[in-house]
Amino acid sequence: MGLVVQKYGGSSVADAEGIKRVAKRIVDAKKNGHQVVVVVSAMGDTTDELIDLAEQVSPMPAGREFDMLLTAGERISMALLAMAIKNLGHEAQSFTGSQAGVITDSVHNKARIIDVTPGRIRTALDEGNIAIVAGFQGVSADSKDITTLGRGGSDTTAVALAAALDAEVCEIYTDVDGVFTADPRVVKKAKKIDWINSEDMLELAASGSKVLLHRCVEYARRYNIPIHVRSSFSGLPGTWVSNENPQGDEPVEHAIISGVAHDVSEAKITVVGVPDKPGEAAAIFRAIADAEINIDMIVQNVSAASTGLTDISFTLPKAEGHKAIDALEKAKGTIGFESLRYDDQIGKISLVGAGMKTNPGVTASFFQALSDAGVNIELISTSEIRISVVTRQDDVNEAVRAVHTAFGLDSDSGDEAVVYGGTGR
């Protein structure tokens, strides 16, 4: 039996009862002969409460101090979890990100892990302890200041520790039973996926699936760490995410659809009347990049020959919409375009699966399903293993259900997927 890294989100440790339940689960893994490293998020709403306090004392809290503040959250949950485990008669020690050797760059609030030196964790394990590590946090290599890793930070901590400690598996405990073929809140007949390869999971995460974030899957893929996403409430086997199928299936030539993802958190900006000549698109996206805005889909329509002008549309997180409009307006003189259109009533539906590109029937069936459901398509974008469309936001749920059914993903059983509600960080 080897080393297991387990990660528990904030909803799993929301109160004393949750912490005690999680402690039992951890002790079970230890009793089964594993060395156990646990990464834990802050309890329930702690982070939101700390952010609220920060806003009360300062409208623009400084990054360094904001990180110092937020990391108090995991400090509380990890110490309590270690106490609860010791109360069950097993040895446990808690470690901050810094003590666990999570070394980051110096970008406060969204630091990147640049190294993991888990010497103290190794020692604690060798002495028979269960090691509890604060998720979401690290220490800057340059300034020795405390940093936080931003969204999905605790999952990334878990995968990074699993890689550094050469763990057998990184178990991500959450409030759902695993990764589903579609969001179970939208598609009642969504099925839990037993195994999905890392590339497909990356596309699902990029397309709006919220169970695992892109960043954590990418890290696991690079270091070849299998992830097991499962529920801390039900204890059932969940979804395995890995580079190789643990069942050892041979690759097949026909398309294997993994699931349908959707996303209603994006907006669309259309730059109208752009001169159709080299360098125009570059100028537009340079302005966007300089404002540090991440964009998603980009589509350029065919130029109308009579005017020599074209339209360029792209999607981006709604929260960044204002900043993007400002950046483009400022650069209007040098770029040269007629006007900007902003639309935050869009939704995106994506079909993800291996072998899609070499099976033209997939694309056709996808569009047919949307058409049959009366859903109008506004933008289209494809990759090797994904096809995405933008529609009206009101049409998204209906579109997801139609596509899910059309590709035979609906569950045969009458059972509906269970959703426990709430998400950790």
Add this chain to the structure above:
Amino acid sequence: MGLVVQKYGGSSVADAEGIKRVAKRIVDAKKNGHQVVVVVSAMGDTTDELIDLAEQVSPMPAGREFDMLLTAGERISMALLAMAIKNLGHEAQSFTGSQAGVITDSVHNKARIIDVTPGRIRTALDEGNIAIVAGFQGVSADSKDITTLGRGGSDTTAVALAAALDAEVCEIYTDVDGVFTADPRVVKKAKKIDWINSEDMLELAASGSKVLLHRCVEYARRYNIPIHVRSSFSGLPGTWVSNENPQGDEPVEHAIISGVAHDVSEAKITVVGVPDKPGEAAAIFRAIADAEINIDMIVQNVSAASTGLTDISFTLPKAEGHKAIDALEKAKGTIGFESLRYDDQIGKISLVGAGMKTNPGVTASFFQALSDAGVNIELISTSEIRISVVTRQDDVNEAVRAVHTAFGLDSDSGDEAVVYGGTGR
């Protein structure tokens, strides 16, 4: 203008408004040309809430994890305070005990400071920052684990940093205007003391005055750091505690009474029927010491010649009463005594002042005042600069007022002392 260390207790930073008020006061000190180091406690009830959580997950939380948990409290307050200062346009950086170089032994929950290496604080100050330091916490020299300093820990952090940084003064901000000649809640006419020497302050602290703890005064006395105890609410000058009178007064031969302290937190144990022969008292107090119980007054009555037996009484914190009784019962066979009596309805009144021993009139007046007030004396104990008696707990307030009046300590003005309520840690 030199370096000032300021310490703010939990009641001063109980909420966002409190933090902003304290931030203004700190910035004022900076504007006056000082380098400023601030030691801060956890906000209001944070520590109690964390202790409550710990008790929910484990009836006997482990020391290491308990310290990890509690130190989250100062992490929150110090980060918020730094943000609030930056919001006023001044540079500030917060530091944990570990980052500030507060090195301790490895005794969790009541660690002792063994060294202070404030390199990062010096750098922050030299770069023009106000340095905010978490009180009450340090890092163990041996294990590198986080420790807490126990009761009065934040005051001790402040004095220790003041000593290590060679500060001009250590300002202890609290919710009262300073040290009074008696507890203003008991004696309405108690007067604020402008200056008191360290030895008298030590005796007052040991005798029940709660404004400053013995430990912090002792540290300041050893390193010759003047303490200025003052209110974070009123902003008035408070009480100076130092080895030398800042007004440069000459020492005088007559007794100078500093104040009257009282304490109702102790209990009395009487060991009845102890054989009056060498080694008996030693055996009793060895048993107590082995149980790690601190005792206060010890009195042995004259042996009754007819029996060859004597009684030994001592006082100790009520919280330790059970432990002491257990320890003595276990050692009964080897010590040899008839029985134990336990009494937790006692109170102690102490008169503190220089030159007392050489002025026999002081003791006489003290006993006379108690007698006039109808207060019965059960135990008596004296030192160079203090005389203490134990009475019934019900008589304590009346006794304190009587002594305060008898020694001319009552305020001439009709003003009553202001008490803001609440105490920090």
